[in-house]
Amino acid sequence: MTGEPIEAVKNGIQVMISSLRQNPQAIETAFISIITFDSTARQLVPLTDLASFQMVDIKASGTTSLGEALKLVSSCIDNEVAKTTQEQKGDWKPLVFIMTDGIPTDEWQSGLDEFRKRKTAYTVACAAGSGADSNLLKQITENVVSLDTADSQSISKFFSWVSASIGVTSTKVEDAGKEVSGLGELPPPPSELNIVT
């Protein structure tokens, strides 16, 4: 991604951050990290709270190492997103937004396998322009958005949607479990029952 699209992405992120700063829930709770991928994947900004976040210059040229990016985001989730333990309060499950204007040029299946092992509240992939393949991105997540052209207007629309999602979702993302229905009566007590000690 070069030229107008990458400028539009930078601008989109900038606008998104500014608008999120006006959302009280987001400014008190949201953290953001940026990973770029071209011939290699790099974490440009480690997971940073919104209030401290400062935009960096984004460059992307050459190939599309999507697999490496998926591996990197997986290890970043492991290292930076806190899980709930007896002594530590866990973070909310992360939201992952993937944006690409090309098709992966690396062995990306192994990256996808890694990423699938991580829990996200949800993952959104955006196929920007005709060079990207939204069917391919469907393998990563069912939430795929595609932009017909990777121009600044479409990209900025995508980002305003992303910021709205972050604003809403940072309120609560629950693990509501699977819907199982049909239970006639209370199951009998187990043979080992020790309520009273």
Added chain:
Amino acid sequence: MPEMGNVKAQLTELFLKNNVEVPSNRKDLFDKFIRDDKTVAATRLISELENQLMANWKLQDRIATIQGQPVRIHNASVGKLYEAKLDFEQLGWTDLSHWKFEGLEENGLTFEEEQKQISGKPVQSGDIPLRFLFKLKEQADDEPFNEKLIMLIVNPDPKSLWKNLDSDKNDPYWKEDNITVCEPLGDRYILASSKRGRSHANEGSFREDDFAFMNLENGWSIVAVSDGAGSARFSRKGSDIACRSVVEYFGEESSATSLQEFDQILEQHKAKASPDSSTKLNHYVYNTLGKAAFTVHKRLEDFASKAGHTLKDLSCTLIFTLFKRYESGYAFLSFGVGDCPIAVLNKDISEVTLLNWIDVGEFGGGTRFITMPEIFRNEKFATRFSFIEKEDFSYLMLMSDGIYDPKFVVEANLENIAKWKELLEDLNGNNEGGVKVELDPGNKEIVQQFSAWMDFWSTGNHDDRTLAIVF
């Protein structure tokens, strides 16, 4: 005095630039020309002007470099003390002779030139370009300052961003945004409050927490708290049904009869009357509370199917405790699903007893609900019940995660009596705003006091809050 060789080289270059050749028959004339005083003076002047031009260019280039150099200072927040130091060494600004900021005051900031430090409390939020003025050592004193913009991001004060929008009273499942009550319960009093969280007030959505309590037959009392899932559409109705159903269930005649049985079972258990008396008690607790929990689940299921909702739409947690005073002390029967704790503090507040374990997932918000059929099938179902006896107690507390999260943060703290003492001190006015609740049934202001206390500020904790205290 420039050396003759330099003058010659300089003129040769000049002649070349002008396409003028000196033929051999003019060589003598050229030699004489370069020795001429006027020529020497003129070349010297040219050299000086050239040097000056180059120095000027270098200066302009240096200024432009500084102006374009990215300078990052960390972000500020409105009303919060801010300090940022410009490290000239690191920035490579050792060639600066004068520096200052202009217009900082209007943003509530000042700049100490010697310390090179910006400090103060920013008054307005936004991306604010700060005007940094500087001169280089090479510049003359009377030259004007050069200007560089340094971007300062000032975050708004989150407190100023929260809106308090009314919920829609015409909604069929509307409930009061905030409710606080104090009433007698059993031989004690209950002070209970349920408040809509700021995250809901900000959007004009509904309170999803709920509570209920009742004096039952035969000396029993019940308190229930439920937290509706933020991700479920009608969880506000779910929590309402859950609390009401369990209280109603125990208010029914069949339950009253069943609770009467308990007196005898407990007596036998305490007297160790027969080898199976404790088994009997175990089964009694499981069956009585299990049926109650299951009835709540069924009522939610019925409501969902009649209203054309899914059961998941009503997702909510549920905790409840029944208590009764016997001659020998108090008996407590509890059940819990979800992340809301129930605790009893002994008379002299030296010990806390937790009456349930809480469902916390791996990530924030990962919990279990009474609306999930699988909890009844799960092997851990039987561990959701508890029975304890206490000679006496000071407080029985049931709370939603809106209280538990800011006040206890993690599960491990629930077992720590010091944390409960802190909570009691907090209630007694040891908090930011000095808001005090006098836990005395004679206190006529108790409802207003408790309602005010419930509005405490805690960054990032703006969920609905419910706290029921039996005292």
